[in-house]
Amino acid sequence: MTGELAGRLALVTGAGRGIGAAVVTALVERGARVLATDLDGAAVAELAGAHVTARPLDVTDPAAVEAAVEDAERTLGPLDIAVNVAGVLRGTHVVDLSDEDWAASFAVNASGVLHVSRSAARRMAERGHGSIVTVASNAAGVPRAGMAAYAASKAAAVMFTKCLGLEVAASGVRCNTVCPGSTLTDMQRAMWAASGADDATAARLIIEGDPATHRTGIPLGRIADPADIAEAVAFLASDRARHITLHDLYVDGGATLRA
Numbered sequence: 001m002t003g004e005l006a007g008r009l010a011l012v013t014g015a016g017r018g019i020g021a022a023v024v025t026a027l028v029e030r031g032a033r034v035l036a037t038d039l040d041g042a043a044v045a046e047l048a049g050a051h052v053t054a055r056p057l058d059v060t061d062p063a064a065v066e067a068a069v070e071d072a073e074r075t076l077g078p079l080d081i082a083v084n085v086a087g088v089l090r091g092t093h094v095v096d097l098s099d100e101d102w103a104a105s106f107a108v109n110a111s112g113v114l115h116v117s118r119s120a121a122r123r124m125a126e127r128g129h130g131s132i133v134t135v136a137s138n139a140a141g142v143p144r145a146g147m148a149a150y151a152a153s154k155a156a157a158v159m160f161t162k163c164l165g166l167e168v169a170a171s172g173v174r175c176n177t178v179c180p181g182s183t184l185t186d187m188q189r190a191m192w193a194a195s196g197a198d199d200a201t202a203a204r205l206i207i208e209g210d211p212a213t214h215r216t217g218i219p220l221g222r223i224a225d226p227a228d229i230a231e232a233v234a235f236l237a238s239d240r241a242r243h244i245t246l247h248d249l250y251v252d253g254g255a256t257l258r259a
Helices: 018-029 041-045 062-075 099-127 148-171 186-195 199-208 226-237
Strands: 009-012 033-038 052-056 081-084 130-135 173-180 248-251
Touching: 009 018, 009 062, 018 033, 018 081, 018 226, 033 041, 033 062, 041 052, 062 099, 081 099, 081 226, 099 130, 099 148, 099 173, 130 148, 130 226, 148 173, 173 226, 186 199, 226 248
Parallel strands: 009 033, 009 081, 033 052, 081 130, 130 173, 173 248
Antiparallel strands: none
16 A cells, blocks of 8 residues: 555544545555444444454443453554544434433444544554544634534543643544544434434525524535545544644534634
8 A cells, every 4th residue: 555644554533434435545546554343333344344344342431441352453464543433413402402412412422532542542642643533613712503412522632632642642543533524424314304304404594604503604614525524634634644643623614613
């Protein structure tokens, strides 16, 4: 394999579909070997190939994560890159939010990031190099109606990743986050279906903005493809970003109007 990531091994969670699958493709195109993981073992198995090893993984299980990383380092080689993509969305207003939905959101979106990043960072720091990228959401920095559990858990993941990055910077490990806006994934389509609007109408409301939910539109006038997010992840994982750490990169077409 040739490319800017040739010779490097990456772990990607939530790789079975959407952004995770696009991240696997982007890293392989740049020469990396990838351990692609997902709770849905059948979905991630479809990615297996010459440069992709696919395995089921529940990121909410710290023992399973540690075992997966240990096995990967023993059989595939040392991890150079870890990308946290696994996520869930339990969308409802707070007054109707169950304790189960709150706990499930944090178990995957926050604790899952802890489990994977902690295991990878420990080994990367000992070797003196590595890159960890957490895919969060622009909802981590902008309030969203009906998304309190998702937004809060993603905000936790962002701050955790920054704190980890501060602790391991002296060891040569970089930690950054990518915060997508609306992206054409199964999660996005499920949100549209729950709203009762057809895809075209729901997409138009996102692009134009929705005053009823205090949501601005997307200045670039389009909803992201998973590949748009994957490109940002690949950049932060590469040596082109060698002096970037503790950074929070919003990839949302300007939707948050973030300074």
